[in-house]
Amino acid sequence: MKSGTTFISDQFYAKHVSDLHFRHLRMAKASTSIQDCAAQMAKEQVSCLFVGESPQQIQGYVTDITLRDQALAKGLAFDTPISEIMEHAMVSIHPEATLVEALLLMFRTKSRYLLVKENEQYIGWISRTKILTEQSQGPFMFIQSVKEARQITELKDKWQRMPEIIHLLLSRGMKAGIVNQIITTVADTITQRVIERVIKEIGSPPAKFVFFVLGSEGRGELTLKTDQDNAIIYEDKANEQREAV
Structure with missing residues (x-):
């Protein structure tokens, strides 16, 4: 039972x-x-x-x-x-x-x-x-807790809990495609929090930019063990500002 x-x-x-x-x-x-x-x-x-x-x-x-x-x-x-x-x-x-x-x-x-x-x-x-309110526990409350994390060490601890959560979901028969989306969502959320934290610590960036995720994360198919390809697309600035950028 x-x-x-x-x-x-x-x-x-x-x-x-x-x-x-x-x-x-x-x-x-x-x-x-x-x-x-x-x-x-x-x-x-x-x-x-x-x-x-x-x-x-x-x-x-x-x-x-x-x-x-x-x-x-x-x-x-x-x-x-x-x-x-x-x-x-x-x-x-x-x-x-x-x-x-x-x-x-x-x-x-x-x-x-x-x-x-x-x-x-x-x-x-x-x-x-x-x-x-339909669930008192599970991956979505976990994702919400990641969004609310304030320290890099806290985000690291959250990611280290992911294998346990994924094992639970797979043991309950959740489809692999949905599990991939959950892993991707958590990874995206952690990335956003890290970027926000870094900007808060070192100040506003000298140029507008986009942090660009590629590969499996970009496709929403991320797994727990994966290489990761990222890029930064940033605003073209005058020559005297390029060193700062």
Whole structure:
């Protein structure tokens, strides 16, 4: 007989987006003021409000964080149209996708919310918090803990735990392709944290740059034992600045 913890975890891996009670789309017109949108979100107790004429004509969205960072922190007038601060990078998923696929998509796109789309129609939305409440342990809470790590030594310790987690997932029958994506997501997250930490320690870079991952990590097929090809693409600067770059 399986233990209660194992049973709950196995249930999570078998669940689909359609198994959740995803939330109905709450809408506001693009001309609606920031204050009215905040009042609507408070009244309806939602952390995400979609902007557009209808659920099938969505132009963008705002979250409680958007209101904090783009409106309050910048001192915008309360009658500013919500279209001035709304976010545009919307990500959608099919209701028959698994919760595993939904979380991987969220981590890859840095999205806290996903639109649920079926037959070219938006039928609702789900949040990362909603999905994470479906499991109390497992790789996604681990990925979240990696995102929250602050020290390089802590990140090293996280990576050293990966074989244990991967062994657990494989023993429960998780598909190898999904396991590869999980390893890739953890590696990408650690890379991002290292870059952020280095910049914090030595200061802002003298040129804009992109850290470019190639090979298996770039394809989302990373394994635990692999060589790694990376590159840095950086801004072309004047000759007198090249040494600093």
